[in-house]
Amino acid sequence: MNFHYPNGKKFEPKQPPQKRKVKSKQISYSNRGMTLEEDINETNEYYLAQDIAVIHKKPTPVQIVDVHYPQRSAAVIKEAYFKQPSTTDYNGLYRGRYVDFEAKETKNKTSFPLQNFHEHQIEHMKKVTNQDGIAFVLLRFSLVEEIYLLPFPALLKFWDRMKSGGRKSIKKQEIEEMGYKIAIGFHPRIDYLKTVEKLFL
């Protein structure tokens, strides 16, 4: 049905109806511009929509100091600070199992710096592993677009090597040996649960 505004201008719907909320950039053939976080979020949305898993990114922790309450509109946070997270960024549920992971990327070509992780994140994943949860990290070498799933016990081995005076990074070759390369797909982008299933279930 067409109808016209009183000014004679034809009504045009602002955007075509969509079956589900898909960001247009996800449809582009190339993904060079997307961050690891966006790729993982898109993947988790896919898992959720397909009833494969319930995995969410935790919100960024923020220390709120000052909030204003303007009349008739939403509360505005006027002063806040970023807090260091005490856990990993992602957790959830897959086939009855608790899944917990952190995702990091580097522009290095030959190694992955361990400074990307914090002591308390390592402690957290240790506790998760001890309680029979599934803990791992997703490591992306952004210049070559390679993503690896490294199970937490392997990460811990390299972390402990650093703590006892060894190198402060993991060689790419070591990641290739002890991690599992994840194929980058279209939908979902990073099907990491396929690897989780093979490794842990």
Next chain:
Amino acid sequence: MNFHYPNGKKFEPKQPPQKRKVKSKQISYSNRGMTLEEDINETNEYYLAQDIAVIHKKPTPVQIVDVHYPQRSAAVIKEAYFKQPSTTDYNGLYRGRYVDFEAKETKNKTSFPLQNFHEHQIEHMKKVTNQDGIAFVLLRFSLVEEIYLLPFPALLKFWDRMKSGGRKSIKKQEIEEMGYKIAIGFHPRIDYLKTVEKLFL
């Protein structure tokens, strides 16, 4: 050992040494001033320290609009807004199982308003239950200091009753019948996992 400052004043330690960080208000015999959230956080810290479970509150989701970066000091968020959470507030891992819950309190005496929950939280807990996770709510009647664990399937029953035109709250009597009263203790304050163990494990 006693010693004196140069001014002759005797040194008094500011506070007695403590074995672990315990907020002084937790030691008071009454807990009227503590919120449900504080009680649950204290309980979760206890579970974590005792290697009983790994359960955390998710950070409050915030949409960050403007951040300043003053030289030599931390980034300051100058404009941000509260976002509605898409999941529940608490999740984690207990004896290999994924645990997910929301905690709410009311000053009502005879019923618990269902407006405390959002549609997407209900959908989230439905998905968790379908994936073999453990989902429930903790409901506190703050004036009488009573806390109940209500398993998600029972909450869903009352939610669906509301959606089909029925009452917009759960009668306290219904919560007493279908929920499980949680004894309030000293340390931990709210030992809800004892009930989870009986009900789900």
